[in-house]
Amino acid sequence: MTSLVPLPVHPAAHRAGVDDPDWTAMARVLVVRPDNVGDVIMTVPALRALRAAAPQARIDLLASPAGAAAAPLVPEVDDVVVASVSWQRLPGPVADEDADPDAELVATLAGRRYDAAVILTSFSQSPWPAALLCRRAGIGIRIGTSKEFGGDALTHWVPAPPDGGHQVDRGLEVLAAVGVPSRGVDLAVTVPITDHPAPAGRxxxxxxxxxxxxxxxxxxxxxxxxxxxxxxxxxxxxxxxxxxxxxxxxxxxxxxxxxxxxxxxxxxxxxxxxxxxxxxxxxxxxxxxxxxxxxxxxxxxxxxxxxxxxxxxxxxxxxxxxxxxxxxxxxxxxxxxxxxxxxxxxxxxxxxxxxxxxxxx
Known part of the structure; x- marks a missing residue:
């Protein structure tokens, strides 16, 4: 007789019995948001909340070349890992189908010895490719949200917020589920003084x-x-x-x-x-x-x-x-x-x- 394979549990059940991370004990935290400038700016409230929860930690941002441009405006970010990750690229010709497109990035992340990775996504994006990459890099705590099952690539699989929620709220809800309270939803960034003259008048x-x-x-x-x-x-x-x-x-x-x-x-x-x-x-x-x-x-x-x-x-x-x-x-x-x-x-x-x-x- 064929044995039945247990169905994956709901994320909320998967979280049962899993302790929240000890943010005060962490030395390095990676926040993953490898898409556009606007997405990084909408991550500011989550970064602010994370900075308050882990004031002693170095917080790095994994960003695309486009999104990385926003990092200098965000004082909560200590450094940026810039990468065109495979799961954000559009389909097209592959130079070497046998090559691992993220191997260099895995090595970079492994060398930085992160304690935790927080993977932030829109409702239509999956956290699982990033989670697998972070596991390969030896990052022990991997946090993200998804409606679909992806095994144990995430150590903290947060129940998915409502699809229609604002992207700012989505990031904050993911963090709240692992013991990081919100510090406000405003997108305030640091505006540098530049040498570009503004037009006269209004x-x-x-x-x-x-x-x-x-x-x-x-x-x-x-x-x-x-x-x-x-x-x-x-x-x-x-x-x-x-x-x-x-x-x-x-x-x-x-x-x-x-x-x-x-x-x-x-x-x-x-x-x-x-x-x-x-x-x-x-x-x-x-x-x-x-x-x-x-x-x-x-x-x-x-x-x-x-x-x-x-x-x-x-x-x-x-x-x-x-x-x-x-x-x-x-x-x-x-x-x-x-x-x-x-x-x-x-x-x-x-x-x-x-x-x-x-x-x-």
């Missing part, structure tokens, strides 16, 4: 870029909105990376007195610029979270790739503009339709800027 920052085409409002509509914003008395500063030069040029076209900054600012410089603005107009991208973190009101063009409630700014005045569509959340890099979710009239953006912009005396 200005609004416009950032037409995003990590993928499906999240980008039309640059021509940005330009129309920019003309309306300029007409209300603001200088419009359109900014982007060197790769976004064409996008910036199109978004600034015909905007009276527009200032364009292409590839001139690192993230620290951008934070300084945004912190001095009356408002920021952005896509659902890292720019929205950066503005939230430096206290600048936001008008956000939110594509249907994600759910608004998981990512919306919450600590500043903000208006999130989107259109409900049946295909949302799609998580597509390129919209297969006509971006109906971003069919937002520029006039609505101008009116929103007027409503949220901070008053100056």
């Amino acid at each position: 200005y609004v920052v416009v950032a037409p870029g995003a990590s993928c085409p499906s999240r980008r409002w039309s640059p021509e509509r940005f330009a129309t909105a920019g003309r309306g914003i300029a007409g209300r008395g603001w200088t419009v500063v359109v900014t982007g990376t060197a790769k976004e030069a064409d996008l910036v040029a199109r978004a600034a076209a015909g905007v009276p007195g527009a200032v364009t900054l292409v590839g001139e600012l690192d993230l620290a410089g951008l934070a300084d610029l945004v912190a001095g603005a009356d408002a920021a107009v952005v896509n659902n991208s890292g720019g929205a979270h950066l503005a939230d973190a430096v206290g600048t009101p936001v008008v956000e063009l939110f594509a249907g790739t994600e759910e608004v409630g998981q990512y919306a700014p919450r600590t500043v005045r903000a208006e999130v503009l989107t259109r409900p569509v049946a295909c949302s959340p799609c998580r597509q890099l390129v919209c297969p339709f006509d971006q109906e979710c971003l069919d937002i009239a520029p006039e609505r953006v101008v009116d929103a800027v007027v409503r949220v912009a901070r008053a100056r005396t």
